[in-house]
Amino acid sequence: MKSTQLIIALTKGRILDEVLPLFEQANIVPAEDISKSRKLIFDTNLSNVKLLVIRGTDVPTYVEFGSADMGVVGKDLLLEHGDEGFYEPLDLKIAKCRLMTAGPVNAKPVQGRLKVATKFTNIAKKYFAEQGQQIDLIKLNGALELAPAMGLADSIVDIVDTGKTLEANGLEPKELIAHVSSRIIVNKASMKIKNSLISDVLQQLRDAVDNN
Ligand code: PRP
Numbered sequence: 001m002k003s004t005q006l007i008i009a010l011t012k013g014r015i016l017d018e019v020l021p022l023f024e025q026a027n028i029v030p031a032e033d034i035s036k037s038r039k040l041i042f043d044t045n046l047s048n049v050k051l052l053v054i055r056g057t058d059v060p061t062y063v064e065f066g067s068a069d070m071g072v073v074g075k076d077l078l079l080e081h082g083d084e085g086f087y088e089p090l091d092l093k094i095a096k097c098r099l100m101t102a103g104p105v106n107a108k109p110v111q112g113r114l115k116v117a118t119k120f121t122n123i124a125k126k127y128f129a130e131q132g133q134q135i136d137l138i139k140l141n142g143a144l145e146l147a148p149a150m151g152l153a154d155s156i157v158d159i160v161d162t163g164k165t166l167e168a169n170g171l172e173p174k175e176l177i178a179h180v181s182s183r184i185i186v187n188k189a190s191m192k193i194k195n196s197l198i199s200d201v202l203q204q205l206r207d208a209v210d211n212n
Helices: 016-025 056-064 075-081 121-130 164-168 188-193 195-211
Strands: 006-011 041-043 049-054 070-074 086-091 097-104 114-118 135-139 155-160 171-180 182-187
Touching (some): 016 195, 056 086, 075 097, 075 171, 121 135, 121 155, 121 171, 155 171, 164 171, 182 188, 182 195
Parallel strands (some): 006 049
Antiparallel strands (some): 041 049, 070 182, 086 182, 097 171
């Protein structure tokens, strides 16, 4: 990778609709319509900046290993992944939501070990350990809200935005684990080697966030 070239990994999906306008304000614009393409890497209006569009769970991995210099990813996925190998210099203050525990409405307290279904297994382990609550962890990859109704779990740990998905499935939010928003992460070696380029981009993004 040339030290004059910057690779930025973006999270695909809903979050991209909020990230791209912010990047445009920071003068980074994809050369083509990302939503209409099957490509995974995109040129931009800047000849030395390219964008990767990948799953959020993979963004910290790309940045940690330096295959991307920078990334945009939700705080939930950062908490789950751990923060080795990169800095987290900027909160983009978009795609805000909460990481919460949730369970059936008016559920009776569970005696003994709590069955917890989640895709955020590291976060759940840490959270319930801090609460002194013993749990059996059940890893699911989606549709977590179904698990309590089907008797698979007593509780879930998931992202809550409007709360409508919980409500539609007879669940209610219980405890707040963390507030979530999209963050910029930067590979530690890239920060040194490409400092002036990265500092410029960070400043442009910081200005865009302030004006948002
Ligand atoms: C998230 C989360 C909930 C839903 C919450 O899923 O897992 O299912 O959003 O939103 P609400 O509180 O506004 O109802 P998402 O659609 O991001 O897909 P995912 O299952 O891939 O996480």
